[in-house]
Amino acid sequence: MAERLLRTTYKRDMALIPNRVQWFWLIVLLAWLFYYPIFIRGLPSPGFWLTIAILVLIAATGALGLNLLSGFAGQISLGHVFFLGVGAFVGGTVNTEAFTTLSGVDFWGLGMPWWVGVLAGGAVAAALGVIVGPAAVRLRGLYLSLVTLALVFLGEWLFTAEALAPVTGAVRGRRVDPVSFDVPVLRDYVTKDGEALYLAALILALVAFLAGKNIARSRVGRAFQATRDRDIAAEVIGVNVTWAKLTAFGVSSFMAGAAGALLGVFLGNPLGSNFGGAAGLLISVEYIAMIVIGGIGTVVGAVFGALFVVALPELIKFASEQGWLPFIAESGAGTLDPAAFSAILFGLFIVVFLILEPLGLFGLWFRLRNYWKGWPFSY
Amino acid sequence: MAVVSGLILEFDDVHLSFAGINALDGVSFTVDEGELFAIIGPNGAGKTSIFNCLNGVYRPDRGHIRFKGEDIIGKKPYKIAESGMARTFQNIELFGNMTVLDNLMLGRHHLFSSSWLAASIWLGKARREEIENRRRVEEIIDFLEIEQYRRYPVALLPYGIQKRVELGRAMAMEPSLLLLDEPVAGMNLEETEDMARFILDIREELGISMILVDHDMGLVMDIAERIMVLDFGVNIATGTPAEIQADENVIRAYLGEELTA
Amino acid sequence: MTSEVKSEVRPEAEQAKPVISVKNLEVVYNDVILVLRGISLEVPAGSIVALLGANGAGKTTTLRTISGLLDIHEGKITKGTIELNGERINKADAADIVEMGLVQVLEGRRIFAELTVEENLKTGSYTVTDRQTVTEAHDRVMELFPILKQRLRSTAGYLSGGEQQMLAIGRALMSDPKVLLLDEPSLGLAPLLVQQIRDIIVDINKQGTAVLLVEQNAAMALSIADRGYILETGKVVMEGDSNRLLRDEDVREFYLGLHAGDDGKRKSFRDVKHYKRKKRWLS
Amino acid sequence: NGADPTTTTSEPPPPTTTQPPGPTTTGMMDELVYDVGFDPDTGTIKLGALAALTGPIPGIGASLLNGHRVYWESVNADGGVAGMYPVEVVVRDNAYNPETNVVVYNEIKDEVLAFSSAIGTPTTASIYEDAAGENILVAAGSLASQWALTDNVLLNLGANTYFAQFANAPYWAMNVADPAIITDESVVGIIYQGDDYGQDCKNGYDFGQANTGFNHQYEATYAATDTEFSAQIGGAQAAGVSVLFICALPTALATMLGTAAALEYSPTVFGSSPSYNPVLPSALGGGDEAAGLAVFASFPYYGLGAGPEFEDDTPGMAELRADLEAHRDAIGVTDEMINAFYYFGYTQAQTFHILLEAAVANGDISRAGLLAAINLVQDVDLGYGGAAGGYGATPLERIPTNEDNIGVPVSVTENVFGLMDITGFFEAPYMADWDPAG
Amino acid sequence: MNATITPLIAQVTDLSVGEEIIQLTVQGLGLGAIYALIAIGFVIVYKATEVINFAHGALMLLGTYIVFSLMAGVVPKGAETPAGQQSANFPEWLQWWLDIPVAPRFALSTLVAAVIVGLFGVLVERSVLHKMVGQPVFAVVLITLGLELAVATAVQVIWSPQQKVLPSPLPPALKLQVGNISIQWANIWAVLAMGVCVLAFFAFFKYSRFGVAMRATAHDQEAAMAMGIKTTTIFAIAWAIAGVLAAIAGAFYVPARLAGFITLTPVRFAALSAFPAAILGGLDSPGGAVVGGLGIGVAQVLSARYLNPLFLGLEFPNFHLIFPYLLMIVVLLIRPYGLFGTPEVRRV
Numbered sequence A: 001m002a003e004r005l006l007r008t009t010y011k012r013d014m015a016l017i018p019n020r021v022q023w024f025w026l027i028v029l030l031a032w033l034f035y036y037p038i039f040i041r042g043l044p045s046p047g048f049w050l051t052i053a054i055l056v057l058i059a060a061t062g063a064l065g066l067n068l069l070s071g072f073a074g075q076i077s078l079g080h081v082f083f084l085g086v087g088a089f090v091g092g093t094v095n096t097e098a099f100t101t102l103s104g105v106d107f108w109g110l111g112m113p114w115w116v117g118v119l120a121g122g123a124v125a126a127a128l129g130v131i132v133g134p135a136a137v138r139l140r141g142l143y144l145s146l147v148t149l150a151l152v153f154l155g156e157w158l159f160t161a162e163a164l165a166p167v168t169g170a171v172r173g174r175r176v177d178p179v180s181f182d183v184p185v186l187r188d189y190v191t192k193d194g195e196a197l198y199l200a201a202l203i204l205a206l207v208a209f210l211a212g213k214n215i216a217r218s219r220v221g222r223a224f225q226a227t228r229d230r231d232i233a234a235e236v237i238g239v240n241v242t243w244a245k246l247t248a249f250g251v252s253s254f255m256a257g258a259a260g261a262l263l264g265v266f267l268g269n270p271l272g273s274n275f276g277g278a279a280g281l282l283i284s285v286e287y288i289a290m291i292v293i294g295g296i297g298t299v300v301g302a303v304f305g306a307l308f309v310v311a312l313p314e315l316i317k318f319a320s321e322q323g324w325l326p327f328i329a330e331s332g333a334g335t336l337d338p339a340a341f342s343a344i345l346f347g348l349f350i351v352v353f354l355i356l357e358p359l360g361l362f363g364l365w366f367r368l369r370n371y372w373k374g375w376p377f378s379y
Numbered sequence B: 001m002a003v004v005s006g007l008i009l010e011f012d013d014v015h016l017s018f019a020g021i022n023a024l025d026g027v028s029f030t031v032d033e034g035e036l037f038a039i040i041g042p043n044g045a046g047k048t049s050i051f052n053c054l055n056g057v058y059r060p061d062r063g064h065i066r067f068k069g070e071d072i073i074g075k076k077p078y079k080i081a082e083s084g085m086a087r088t089f090q091n092i093e094l095f096g097n098m099t100v101l102d103n104l105m106l107g108r109h110h111l112f113s114s115s116w117l118a119a120s121i122w123l124g125k126a127r128r129e130e131i132e133n134r135r136r137v138e139e140i141i142d143f144l145e146i147e148q149y150r151r152y153p154v155a156l157l158p159y160g161i162q163k164r165v166e167l168g169r170a171m172a173m174e175p176s177l178l179l180l181d182e183p184v185a186g187m188n189l190e191e192t193e194d195m196a197r198f199i200l201d202i203r204e205e206l207g208i209s210m211i212l213v214d215h216d217m218g219l220v221m222d223i224a225e226r227i228m229v230l231d232f233g234v235n236i237a238t239g240t241p242a243e244i245q246a247d248e249n250v251i252r253a254y255l256g257e258e259l260t261a
Numbered sequence C: 001m002t003s004e005v006k007s008e009v010r011p012e013a014e015q016a017k018p019v020i021s022v023k024n025l026e027v028v029y030n031d032v033i034l035v036l037r038g039i040s041l042e043v044p045a046g047s048i049v050a051l052l053g054a055n056g057a058g059k060t061t062t063l064r065t066i067s068g069l070l071d072i073h074e075g076k077i078t079k080g081t082i083e084l085n086g087e088r089i090n091k092a093d094a095a096d097i098v099e100m101g102l103v104q105v106l107e108g109r110r111i112f113a114e115l116t117v118e119e120n121l122k123t124g125s126y127t128v129t130d131r132q133t134v135t136e137a138h139d140r141v142m143e144l145f146p147i148l149k150q151r152l153r154s155t156a157g158y159l160s161g162g163e164q165q166m167l168a169i170g171r172a173l174m175s176d177p178k179v180l181l182l183d184e185p186s187l188g189l190a191p192l193l194v195q196q197i198r199d200i201i202v203d204i205n206k207q208g209t210a211v212l213l214v215e216q217n218a219a220m221a222l223s224i225a226d227r228g229y230i231l232e233t234g235k236v237v238m239e240g241d242s243n244r245l246l247r248d249e250d251v252r253e254f255y256l257g258l259h260a261g262d263d264g265k266r267k268s269f270r271d272v273k274h275y276k277r278k279k280r281w282l283s
Numbered sequence D: 001n002g003a004d005p006t007t008t009t010s011e012p013p014p015p016t017t018t019q020p021p022g023p024t025t026t027g028m029m030d031e032l033v034y035d036v037g038f039d040p041d042t043g044t045i046k047l048g049a050l051a052a053l054t055g056p057i058p059g060i061g062a063s064l065l066n067g068h069r070v071y072w073e074s075v076n077a078d079g080g081v082a083g084m085y086p087v088e089v090v091v092r093d094n095a096y097n098p099e100t101n102v103v104v105y106n107e108i109k110d111e112v113l114a115f116s117s118a119i120g121t122p123t124t125a126s127i128y129e130d131a132a133g134e135n136i137l138v139a140a141g142s143l144a145s146q147w148a149l150t151d152n153v154l155l156n157l158g159a160n161t162y163f164a165q166f167a168n169a170p171y172w173a174m175n176v177a178d179p180a181i182i183t184d185e186s187v188v189g190i191i192y193q194g195d196d197y198g199q200d201c202k203n204g205y206d207f208g209q210a211n212t213g214f215n216h217q218y219e220a221t222y223a224a225t226d227t228e229f230s231a232q233i234g235g236a237q238a239a240g241v242s243v244l245f246i247c248a249l250p251t252a253l254a255t256m257l258g259t260a261a262a263l264e265y266s267p268t269v270f271g272s273s274p275s276y277n278p279v280l281p282s283a284l285g286g287g288d289e290a291a292g293l294a295v296f297a298s299f300p301y302y303g304l305g306a307g308p309e310f311e312d313d314t315p316g317m318a319e320l321r322a323d324l325e326a327h328r329d330a331i332g333v334t335d336e337m338i339n340a341f342y343y344f345g346y347t348q349a350q351t352f353h354i355l356l357e358a359a360v361a362n363g364d365i366s367r368a369g370l371l372a373a374i375n376l377v378q379d380v381d382l383g384y385g386g387a388a389g390g391y392g393a394t395p396l397e398r399i400p401t402n403e404d405n406i407g408v409p410v411s412v413t414e415n416v417f418g419l420m421d422i423t424g425f426f427e428a429p430y431m432a433d434w435d436p437a438g
Numbered sequence E: 001m002n003a004t005i006t007p008l009i010a011q012v013t014d015l016s017v018g019e020e021i022i023q024l025t026v027q028g029l030g031l032g033a034i035y036a037l038i039a040i041g042f043v044i045v046y047k048a049t050e051v052i053n054f055a056h057g058a059l060m061l062l063g064t065y066i067v068f069s070l071m072a073g074v075v076p077k078g079a080e081t082p083a084g085q086q087s088a089n090f091p092e093w094l095q096w097w098l099d100i101p102v103a104p105r106f107a108l109s110t111l112v113a114a115v116i117v118g119l120f121g122v123l124v125e126r127s128v129l130h131k132m133v134g135q136p137v138f139a140v141v142l143i144t145l146g147l148e149l150a151v152a153t154a155v156q157v158i159w160s161p162q163q164k165v166l167p168s169p170l171p172p173a174l175k176l177q178v179g180n181i182s183i184q185w186a187n188i189w190a191v192l193a194m195g196v197c198v199l200a201f202f203a204f205f206k207y208s209r210f211g212v213a214m215r216a217t218a219h220d221q222e223a224a225m226a227m228g229i230k231t232t233t234i235f236a237i238a239w240a241i242a243g244v245l246a247a248i249a250g251a252f253y254v255p256a257r258l259a260g261f262i263t264l265t266p267v268r269f270a271a272l273s274a275f276p277a278a279i280l281g282g283l284d285s286p287g288g289a290v291v292g293g294l295g296i297g298v299a300q301v302l303s304a305r306y307l308n309p310l311f312l313g314l315e316f317p318n319f320h321l322i323f324p325y326l327l328m329i330v331v332l333l334i335r336p337y338g339l340f341g342t343p344e345v346r347r348v
């Protein structure tokens, strides 16, 4: 136990998981995450629990990226969905074989393994992320946010353009093949496309989380935060703020693009208008909601936030459709039916939650953790 | 690099103006290697503006600034920082959400060379660098006696400690010229004494040249070797503390009768 | 430089009824951090009272509590009362307290950086409806700080540190307050200006404004104050007539830098060794 | 497709026609084969409906769903499918959002036999491949002709695709209408929404143009969020367009026509469904329906894919009205829900019902059995006065109808669907040549 | 079923290119006036709180439906709500209201809606945002987003999601002919309404002490309070004004932009389309909102007419969708705080 209190080397002090207790819980958590698809096989509506989990993992990856950009580097971006879209189409093109639809439209495709698609989606998104550069260098705060909003509309315009049809399928979207693992060991573990996608999304999310943690605690993360808090002072003490901003856009777009590649798989037929216009803006805003509700500027916060924003509305809906919530009209009655009720409830939930806990779930978690740390001598 | 013997800084006929205000109107001075040079003057005289010109935050309209023999006008602030100029600020410019450790590590940002990709994997060089720089930062923390605050977000620390952390951050940059903008403003006597001690020790132990700006005449007169007095962007006197204290112009424009009495 | 200003104090001020009276005040931040541990102090009408103490002692907190700005810092009064002119203001809104004539100059300038100097001054007269008063107050501020007059249309955020401090004080004077709380007004001001500020405070006070003055520059503060309080970690450890405080050995050593053995002369900073000392009143 | 967790990878579905995998069939009908979504104890068939009850089109979503529910309610009132298998519809809201659609689809797909209603083209696109992998039949709440190419997505026999609407109309305007509306002197143009819907219209228009050779001179797109159309309308005007095809949503159509009227530009307009809406005249007239109808007549306006009128005395409409009256209170159908989307939902259920009946008659209501039943349903007459529709064995034959019908606006008091059919169902001779696959 | 209508040959008017540009500019100004009205709503809340109010669209929606209820004589009852004027269900004692001629009734309805939504804005501020004083700006932004979802869905539930018709004195075909140029009355009134709002706004800032107080509050709430500024009053005023502007914008949006046809979504998301206008002019500048709104409106129409065909030929349709954003980016790269926005003070 002494080890838990005293750290004798800097190496140990700076380790991500400095003690055995934390290692223990981490391993429990990981084991549970990998066991999850097997666990839910026995539940009613396993498909629901699996899709929700996949969406949460994909969203968490995207949110981790946005959190580095907005939470750490302070560049609030409304254009995140654009990079998800780039990832979806590029990733889809890379991991799907070329094909021709029945109506004779040719699609490009490389038929590579899923992770190549993920990397390619990330790389292309990162490259495009840097185009925001000139604006990011000159603009600040909400002005920059609203300029990144342009990406949402630019994205819709590009993704639905007939000229890019071999990649995006223009207005009709493109087909994206499922993820597959050609590993015999996993035969009983991955029995369905959905489980394969879950595994891929889990691996990606874990990698993104680790990378996010490392970036946050390294010189890069510090430079991001310095840029966010006081950019002039940061520059004076030796931080190249332009570099920091571009790196932040690059890294965050990379994660968005990688997440987008799997989102494309999830959607099966990603469509330009999913990633642009009003629908796209809502997605961007959802990502901002994730990092704010999770706790802005904290790496775990992004994950909490993804869980809250993606899973909660579905769970409320699930609950009200199961009839667990009272006083609701039947679906489609055009009044307070489960769907409308869930939407109102979710809206109010955000309001109430942020009033009570403006620092987000991370703030809540922080307080709980401190409470338990001190237990039984809390306060 | 052509180092003019003994001079670390030459500030030569610098003019700077903002929408009709002449903040600096042809100011010249030099700082010797290892010297503790002070700049004083009434509020709005242009002291902070001189620092901002040195750092590359402001670009003078006219004039030359040579640091270690190299003209630095037009260079980016971070480049100037890399070449060895560090600074504390009149209004504390620490990163309030970050811990003392992180603030100090930030001072060493330019001493790293690993890429963001390496950082995200935290292997090899990236990790080695983090650990090595951490070691140096701990030395500074020991020196400034702020061990107990190491992991506190700086925003929670008392004002006097924050000022000390800011000094630590500047030290962490391994500078050859240190600019101190009102390091003891708002401090009580005890803290001022501590700060004076640190400044003197830094100079003695590390031999770093310094430019000190402050309105605490006790401090300035006690520790500065040479003082320049600025009024409305014009250099009205330069000399030793004793000379300055006796200067009629300086008394009229800045010191007032009481202090010298 | 000690106490020649003292003699100007009118003797009746000592007996006057307090405008501010704080009794047994206890303040907690975030429900857990106990900062003031039962403070009592009084500001008699028409007097200047100095509040001294180390960093973090709770001086700013005391002022905040009086002017109703505790809420916004997640602070709470858990015990004690505050009275302004005999009226209990524990729960009063900051804006209402200003309407009652009490204005605070916040620590750290806190000017509105994006507004011009003139607009900043306008916010100071927000509560005043009488145009005449505003014009007079404006003229007075211009007279006190001529440099601000040249800068009326400048963006306040671009003023130098000292100019901003002047603006902060000037802004508070715009409403012609009856009670003025000053939190470190001399911070970052040139020596000449510190003298001027001191004179201004005396001047304002002469016009009937009571002043509660928080200062690190103890010499300056005590030279004009009628009374002084010394705060350490949330408690009043010493209080009294400022002449008495000025004679106190500890105060002389720790607040004025004058040492008993040195013929009352200040020791050079070069000679002060870096060591931790003990204050007698704490031991 | 792979998004969806329970897709068996690439292996063909287990055969269900010979031996049911579930508990052996007992009770009702010994030889009935089933797998998912059928409760042998109660004989209940469970169907899924993916509806848009929040999000961008909750009004349309509610109408469509209610038409659907009323129909099944009436089926159940008669004892159910084949008079003995009642239908239970499990409804989920997809908010017209593909991502949500995948989630809710997965939530209920393991308990339902098929999806008798799934609103929207982009939403349906997100699930149909997964559904195909599991032999799940999906009835699309969409008029996109692309569904003709899929094995497991069912088009509504009671409605015409956008393609068919625009491909047939020129023929009617040139050869049937008297006097001809499009002549050699006519300059023809098209304004369409820049999405999959508009694209389908545009393809139909192009096909019609290629076959009739009308003088096409102008083409412009707009975006679904646009509220200002003077550029598109002004462009048509400047190009001298005298017959304008518009593929839009009601708000956009109203705004376009209002702008055209203000610009004193009155081309003959052909609008796809659902461009027209029965309350549009009232809107265009500022609340005065008669004034608005006059504006429509001044172009004049022809509504394509008009469908029947509410008061038609065809057997189909008689039944629709009767079912509505009988069950509206139970379902909660209000007056304002009764519109073309209600009709769509109703006929969609009707189309689906025919398939179910065929499957039951065939003794197999497993998922594969239901899919196979598509081929059993040919030349069905829904009873609305049109030619028979039906499905064929190959995707290319699964175009339920290549017909169109055209109506003109009338007062909503005359016809709650708003358009008076002036042509009946008709099909241009060249429609037989259409090959959606090339 | 036989064709009863004889088709006409379209009347093609011959506008010269110059006239056509004027005609399109006039239309663009009508579009821009609405953008400006909405953008001013953003500006006021931003000015007082530095928050982008995502709930503005929901306030607009609420205003629109209140105007609808008053104009069509409809008491909302969820799914039972009748669709239009034909089925008005106002009680007997309110019939006199429906006898008022349409034009004054529209003006009165707009006024009533403005008051109600203004009060609703105050209510929202008091009950929710009030508690967020001193909290991180983005938490507040998100709260407005949560409010948007709740309020907009509540409107859907209260009035039912089915399409409605807003009876108004401004049907789209009603126009003023000036030479060869037609100007729709709906546009004229939109511009007038916008103008009146802006003038009232300027007067309010000039002749009341709230203007400076509002900016002070946004910048530093504590310092503002120390100056005796009741920051809660300031916030309430800002939200009240935003509510009033939203209702007015909603009332004019439907006849001028949607041809009197109400469905939820276009109104709800209308506010988003005014972002470029607000930012182009400078987020804290009402004058900027006007210039930005009108500028973007005109640019959008002209680009749709003259640039779209070019891009359509390249298989990139609907260029006019992104043109306002491109314009916005170019302006911001030159002037980072918009045309008239206040630059942030940045110094060390």
Ligand SMILES: Nc1ncnc2c1ncn2[C@@H]1O[C@H](COP(=O)(O)OP(=O)(O)OP(=O)(O)O)[C@@H](O)[C@H]1O
Pocket: B018, B021, B022, B023, B041, B042, B043, B044, B045, B046, B047, B048, B049, B050, B090, C158, C159, C160, C161, C162, C163, C188, E347
């Ligand atoms: N960025 C700026 N824009 C406009 N004016 C400026 C700017 N920076 C400084 N000034 C003006 O230049 C003059 C010099 O300012 P500076 O901050 O250098 O003074 P200082 O000598 O540091 O004063 P203090 O002792 O009060 O800190 C002041 O009058 C100030 O208002």
Ligand SMILES: Nc1ncnc2c1ncn2[C@@H]1O[C@H](COP(=O)(O)OP(=O)(O)OP(=O)(O)O)[C@@H](O)[C@H]1O
Pocket: B156, B157, B158, B159, B160, C029, C030, C033, C035, C053, C054, C055, C056, C057, C058, C059, C060, C061, C062, C073, C074, C107
């Ligand atoms: N908002 C807050 N939340 C929690 N603790 C606080 C808060 N504000 C102040 N404190 C703590 O309360 C104590 C007293 O603070 P205060 O600012 O009143 O001291 P002070 O005497 O004014 O010091 P200084 O001379 O540094 O201004 C300090 O320890 C400080 O850390």
Ligand SMILES: [Mg+2]
Pocket: B047, B048, B049, B090, C160, C161, C162
């Ligand atoms: Mg300065």
Ligand SMILES: [Mg+2]
Pocket: C059, C060, C061, C107, C183
């Ligand atoms: Mg203080």
